[in-house]
Amino acid sequence: MAAAALNLRQNYSLYAIPAAWILSLAPHFYAVQLGKFDNRNPRSYTKSLESDQSIDAETKGRIQRAEGAQQNGFENVGLFAAAVVAGNIAKLDNWTLNALTGGYLASRVLYNLLYINNTTDGAANARSAVFVSGIAMIFTLFIKAGNALKGQL
Known part of the structure; x- marks a missing residue:
């Protein structure tokens, strides 16, 4: 239903950058x-x-893992944003931009x-x-x- 509401011929890739930032922050909340x-001292939380x-130990572990997920998200959101911008500069087709983002x-x-x-080890591997x-x-x-910009720069 939501996909039907979106015109997938439009380029939504730049919207994915703030969405990625929000997804990076969500585990912290x-x-x-x-x-x-x-x-007052947020970095001392864990x-x-x-x-x-x-x-309890289970909750402590969950908090530590959530904070780890947040850190991991912020560590690679910049790389993601750069890739999205590069894709737009190269004028990749909208389907590719939307699918990958x-x-x-x-x-x-x-x-x-x-x-x-x-x-579990299985969940860690997944x-x-x-x-x-x-x-x-x-x-x-x-x-x-x-590849799209090869020879153009």
Whole structure:
């Protein structure tokens, strides 16, 4: 239904950049509601968990994994944004831009869920595979852009 509401012939790729940033931040908001977050010293949040006896070990792990998911998202959102801009500069077709940026956003949603809920080696391996697939979409954008611009610069 939502896909039917979108005109997929339009280029939505630039909208994916702020969406990726929001998806990077989302795990932090989840983690904050699980524990005792001190906004005066936000970077000490996961460290302060170690001595907090009021939070059980499972919740502490979930908070730490959510914060890790947030950090991972912010670590690669710049690479994603650069790839999207490169794809637009190269005038890649809208279907390619939409498919790769939409696929990347979907990989980030799945990555966050797998990271936060990970308690097994299998889930950790799935998370890593999803991460690599998202990075592959970024690299695909760069390669397609490079191929399109070959000889033009």
